[in-house]
Amino acid sequence: MLGKTVVVTGGNSGIGLATAVGLGAMGARVVITARNAERGGAAVRSIAGRIGDAGTVELVVFDLADLSSVRGGAAEILERCPQLHVLINNAGLILSERTETVDGYEATFAINHLGPFLLTSLLLKRLIDSAPARIVNVASTAHSQAKDGLPFQDLQSTQHYAAMRVYGRSKLANILFTNELARRLDGRGVTANSLHPGTVRTGYGADGDAKGLLPLGLMLAKPFFLSPENGALTSVYLASSPDVAQVSGEYFAKCKPKAPKPAARDADAARRLWEISEELVGLSQTPGG
Numbered sequence: 001m002l003g004k005t006v007v008v009t010g011g012n013s014g015i016g017l018a019t020a021v022g023l024g025a026m027g028a029r030v031v032i033t034a035r036n037a038e039r040g041g042a043a044v045r046s047i048a049g050r051i052g053d054a055g056t057v058e059l060v061v062f063d064l065a066d067l068s069s070v071r072g073g074a075a076e077i078l079e080r081c082p083q084l085h086v087l088i089n090n091a092g093l094i095l096s097e098r099t100e101t102v103d104g105y106e107a108t109f110a111i112n113h114l115g116p117f118l119l120t121s122l123l124l125k126r127l128i129d130s131a132p133a134r135i136v137n138v139a140s141t142a143h144s145q146a147k148d149g150l151p152f153q154d155l156q157s158t159q160h161y162a163a164m165r166v167y168g169r170s171k172l173a174n175i176l177f178t179n180e181l182a183r184r185l186d187g188r189g190v191t192a193n194s195l196h197p198g199t200v201r202t203g204y205g206a207d208g209d210a211k212g213l214l215p216l217g218l219m220l221a222k223p224f225f226l227s228p229e230n231g232a233l234t235s236v237y238l239a240s241s242p243d244v245a246q247v248s249g250e251y252f253a254k255c256k257p258k259a260p261k262p263a264a265r266d267a268d269a270a271r272r273l274w275e276i277s278e279e280l281v282g283l284s285q286t287p288g289g
């Protein structure tokens with residue numbers, strides 16, 4: 001990864017931090033993003049200590065829950081990085097109760113899908129100009145919770161809110177977004193793939209945002225979950241391996257392609273989600289087009 005610039009969102013914690021260490025150790029210039037400057041700064045020091053002289057690591061602070069903050073973060077990345085070879089949309093969460101962002105959108109959908117959609121759109125031309133380049137979207141096997149696909153009549157979950165179902169839909173949106181991105185990027189030297197990292201021992205579901213979500217059984221099971229380092233393996237593989245240099249529009253688990261649930265292979269839903277997302281984030285024309 002020498003000479004490559006990589007952006008990892010949510011690089012201050014869990015799988016994102018381990019991904020940053022993995023790619024930094026391979027020689028990459030790693031830009032982590034975090035919503036909190038203090039946590040981000042602490043992570044930069046930790047990552048730098050672990051990668052030694054191999055690569056470099058730096059921080060850009062912005063909040064995926066706030067579209068104007070995402071625009072600011074994207075502008076800072078573009079200013080600092082004349083080339084961008086890998087974007088890893090890793091940040092994400094589950095929220096036990098329905099809340100809305102400053103833009104008025106349901107927060108899980110906004111943070112897990114709309115923020116990454118806007119960020120990717122704003123960075124897309126730089127990725128295309130830096131080709132060969134790769135986009136890696138961290139989804140989840142939890143997309144199977146959205147058996148009936150995305151509820152286009154109620155994407156903001158105003159009618160009924162169940163945390164796991166809303167989270168699953170946001171992860172389904174990650175896969176559909178990836179597929180449509182891959183279709184639109186065909187022939188432009190930029191690949192787009194999504195993945196399930198495994199069940200990983202991280203901050204996921206354990207913070208104040210998700211109070212009550214982790215019953216005792218889950219807490220007891222946690223020691224048997226993957227380490228963040230093992231949870232980062234598929235992200236690192238998709239970001240760096242020559243084996244997948246030409247692979248695009250696939251969903252991976254354990255560093256191998258895997259068929260996602262049928263709802264995640266619905267090309268019409270993927271197109272529709274793209275068009276709606278463009279409207280919701282205020283992009284009038286095809287990003288990078």
Ligand SMILES: NC(=O)c1ccc[n+]([C@@H]2O[C@H](COP(=O)([O-])OP(=O)(O)OC[C@H]3O[C@@H](n4cnc5c(N)ncnc54)[C@H](OP(=O)(O)O)[C@@H]3O)[C@@H](O)[C@H]2O)c1
Pocket residue numbers: 009010011012013014015016034035036039062063064065090091092093111138139140141196197198199200201202203204205
């Ligand atoms: N852990 C698992 O078993 C598992 C399984 C399947 C998929 N995943 C996916 O893996 C990804 C990484 O999660 P993780 O397990 O590593 O959990 P984590 O340790 O909680 O990390 C999540 C990261 O996302 C960041 N984030 C949350 N909200 C944000 C916002 N509004 N703006 C910017 N950044 C924000 C967090 O920042 P803060 O530190 O400031 O909160 C943190 O850096 C997520 O997309 C998750 O859905 C995890």
